[in-house]
Amino acid sequence: MTMAPGDPQPELALLARMRRGEEGAFVAIYRRHRDAVYRLALLYAGSAGTAADVTQDTFVHLITRAAQYDPARGTLGAWLCGVARNLARRGERETPVDPASLADDAALPEDRVDRDTPLECLLRDEAAEEVRRALAALAPHYRDVLILCELSELSYAEAAQLCGIDIGTVRSRLSRARSRLAQHLERYAAPQGARESAHE
Amino acid sequence: MNDHPSDAPLDPARSTLLDLRLDALRRAAAAESAPAGLEAALAARFRTHARSRRWHRALAPLAVAAAVALVAWILRAPDEPHAATSPPASGKTDDGPFLALRPLDVVALEPGVTVVSAQFPRALLAEWGLPVAPDRAAEPVHAEMLYSAAGEPLAVRLVR
Numbered sequence: 001m002t003m004a005p006g007d008p009q010p011e012l013a014l015l016a017r018m019r020r021g022e023e024g025a026f027v028a029i030y031r032r033h034r035d036a037v038y039r040l041a042l043l044y045a046g047s048a049g050t051a052a053d054v055t056q057d058t059f060v061h062l063i064t065r066a067a068q069y070d071p072a073r074g075t076l077g078a079w080l081c082g083v084a085r086n087l088a089r090r091g092e093r094e095t096p097v098d099p100a101s102l103a104d105d106a107a108l109p110e111d112r113v114d115r116d117t118p119l120e121c122l123l124r125d126e127a128a129e130e131v132r133r134a135l136a137a138l139a140p141h142y143r144d145v146l147i148l149c150e151l152s153e154l155s156y157a158e159a160a161q162l163c164g165i166d167i168g169t170v171r172s173r174l175s176r177a178r179s180r181l182a183q184h185l186e187r188y189a190a191p192q193g194a195r196e197s198a199h200e
Numbered sequence: 201m202n203d204h205p206s207d208a209p210l211d212p213a214r215s216t217l218l219d220l221r222l223d224a225l226r227r228a229a230a231a232e233s234a235p236a237g238l239e240a241a242l243a244a245r246f247r248t249h250a251r252s253r254r255w256h257r258a259l260a261p262l263a264v265a266a267a268v269a270l271v272a273w274i275l276r277a278p279d280e281p282h283a284a285t286s287p288p289a290s291g292k293t294d295d296g297p298f299l300a301l302r303p304l305d306v307v308a309l310e311p312g313v314t315v316v317s318a319q320f321p322r323a324l325l326a327e328w329g330l331p332v333a334p335d336r337a338a339e340p341v342h343a344e345m346l347y348s349a350a351g352e353p354l355a356v357r358l359v360r
Contacts, residue, residue, distance in 0.1 A: 026242075048232075128225040132225055179210055182218045
């Protein structure tokens with residue numbers, strides 16, 4: 001899924017008006033991007049509260065540091081997603097993690113897999129919840145490309161820019177990430193299948 | 201199932217199955233929206249920020265003017281004590297022209313001349329061909345002397 005390039009001029013005009021202090025222009029930009037930013041934050045953070053905080057901080061960043069956005073380097077939407085990603089990942093880093101657990105094939109410890117937050121849970125649907133758990137168990141760099149390229153509306157080029165890697169690395173990393181995710185999902189499915197066979 | 205993770209690309213069947221599962225997550229995520237209360241909080245934040253920027257913009261010309269005034273004052277400041285403590289040797293600048301003691305063309309071509317304040321007996325003026333009243337010959341005269349670089353007197357101007 002990629003973001004349609006579209007004509008950036010109307011959005012740049014909005015941004016210019018926003019920088020001149022027009023609240024209406026800011027609100028228009030916010031309404032255009034709020035859900036994409038919130039969903040991305042939700043996929044990274046896994047909790048609605050954290051995702052709301054990340055969304056708020058992302059748009060505060062836009063208010064206070066709009067000059068950092070360079071239209072030559074991508075769309076405003078991609079820039080906002082990049083800010084949200086960095087803020088969400090900063091939140092992840094605040095929880096100390098054993099470096100060994102970040103190995104590519106390491107499943108996260110059970111207590112780090114977000115199973116117990118039904119009220120804040122991103123997904124109500126059981127199938128989606130399974131995928132979310134498997135995603136959370138992946139190493140961060142694999143989770144990164146899956147969220148950015150498969151689950152958000154960013155192009156490979158935009159994902160490459162956000163991650164600071166080249167587009168070829170995005171492709172190869174995405175291929176490996178898909179393999180790992182499939183394996184995690186099969187691991188989750190296997191004990192369930194075994195339990196069902198035992199019942200029979 | 202193989203316990204070791206494999207980086208081999210997924211075969212088409214597994215890839216399709218994974219796409220279906222990712223699609224489930226995609227659909228679930230698409231159903232989520234940013235909390236409604238965020239917009240009002242951010243709009244308030246925007247207003248505060250815009251107000252403070254307006255103040256900065258309004259004050260910027262004043263700040264520039266203040267900076268220019270400060271720089272001008274700093275540049276002028278060293279001149280003022282100099283003017284107060286080093287008046288022209290005469291103490292006034294309208295004491296009249298110098299009287300040449302040497303031919304004018306010699307004075308005009310002389311490099312590195314110096315003006316020196318001097319005080320001497322009025323009788324000395326007679327040596328330069330100037331009239332001196334005998335009863336005031338002993339009085340001191342204040343003058344400015346123009347000397348050549350070699351110390352030769354070139355011109356003189358009496359000061360009050």
